[in-house]
Amino acid sequence: MSTANKQLIQIKNFDFSYGSHQVLFDVNMDIPEKEVVAYIGPSGCGKSTLLRNMNRMNDLVDGINHKGDITINGSSIYSKSTDVIALRRRVGMVFQHSNPFPKSIYENIVYGLRIAGRSNKAELDAVVEKSLKSAALWEEVKDRLDANALGLSGGQKQRLCIARAIACQPEIILMDEPCSALDPLATVKIEELIHELKKDFTIVIVTHNMHQAARVSDKTAFFYMGKLIEYDQTELIFSNPSQKQTEDYISGRFG
Numbered sequence: 446m447s448t449a450n451k452q453l454i455q456i457k458n459f460d461f462s463y464g465s466h467q468v469l470f471d472v473n474m475d476i477p478e479k480e481v482v483a484y485i486g487p488s489g490c491g492k493s494t495l496l497r498n499m500n501r502m503n504d505l506v507d508g509i510n511h512k513g514d515i516t517i518n519g520s521s522i523y524s525k526s527t528d529v530i531a532l533r534r535r536v537g538m539v540f541q542h543s544n545p546f547p548k549s550i551y552e553n554i555v556y557g558l559r560i561a562g563r564s565n566k567a568e569l570d571a572v573v574e575k576s577l578k579s580a581a582l583w584e585e586v587k588d589r590l591d592a593n594a595l596g597l598s599g600g601q602k603q604r605l606c607i608a609r610a611i612a613c614q615p616e617i618i619l620m621d622e623p624c625s626a627l628d629p630l631a632t633v634k635i636e637e638l639i640h641e642l643k644k645d646f647t648i649v650i651v652t653h654n655m656h657q658a659a660r661v662s663d664k665t666a667f668f669y670m671g672k673l674i675e676y677d678q679t680e681l682i683f684s685n686p687s688q689k690q691t692e693d694y695i696s697g698r699f700g
């Protein structure tokens with residue numbers, strides 16, 4: 446049973462502000478290992494901000510403040526001893542608009558490994574094949590690994606970005622509206638991929654697409670104005686939410 450999975454990520458009494466603008470209020474949430482959690486809620490409710498805190502991407506923004514904590518495997522990501530680069534390797538990220546580097550398909554995948562000083566060709570070749578297979582892209586690109594990644598289709602570029610994240614052997618993959626720029630067919634492929642990936646990874650996905658949240662996730666969190674209103678099994682959220690705001694949102698009455 447998926448509910449028996451251990452809690453990998455714990456978000457505790459988490460507040461977050463950009464300067465004087467507080468955008469998250471006392472968020473508490475446990476995320477189980479090897480499950481998919483969807484963040485839903487109206488625009489500006491703080492979903493992406495929370496996601497970007499989980500690998501400290503927000504550190505790059507000036508004037509930010511947080512209270513509370515986020516732990517992974519029991520260790521605070523904010524502790525003085527946290528190596529932020531290593532954290533971002535453990536907690537990979539895929540963005541709304543795919544962002545391959547203007548390099549070959551091969552070099553995109555091994556980019557993180559090269560930065561980490563790994564240069565053994567046999568090792569890199571193996572990582573490229575494994576990562577592209579995991580991202581369901583290998584068959585489409587195995588004969589043109591030296592081709593520029595910018596020549597791939599939108600859906601292929603997004604799967605390449607997922608493969609690039611996988612190559613760093615993360616435990617967690619954060620996805621910020623990964624399908625919003627894709628056509629329905631490419632979206633289906635990514636959703637099927639998410640099902641496969643959860644065998645090996647814990648996935649948190651921000652989506653505006655209610656059907657997508659219902660299809661891909663085990664648990665769903667509904668946010669409204671920076672507060673976590675409801676967090677439960679996806680089936681329950683979509684069939685019998687306990688909060689009226691959740692019901693109004695998923696039934697399209699607001700947002």
Ligand SMILES: Nc1ncnc2c1ncn2[C@@H]1O[C@H](COP(=O)(O)OP(=O)(O)OP(=O)(O)O)[C@@H](O)[C@H]1O
Pocket residue numbers: 463466468486487488489490491492493494495506
């Ligand atoms: N870098 C930033 N600097 C200042 N304010 C920001 C920054 N990023 C986001 N915000 C503000 O924080 C609030 C929450 O934004 P966030 O992007 O987290 O919401 P969201 O729920 O993901 O929205 P959307 O669904 O539209 O992407 C918004 O008011 C937004 O304007």
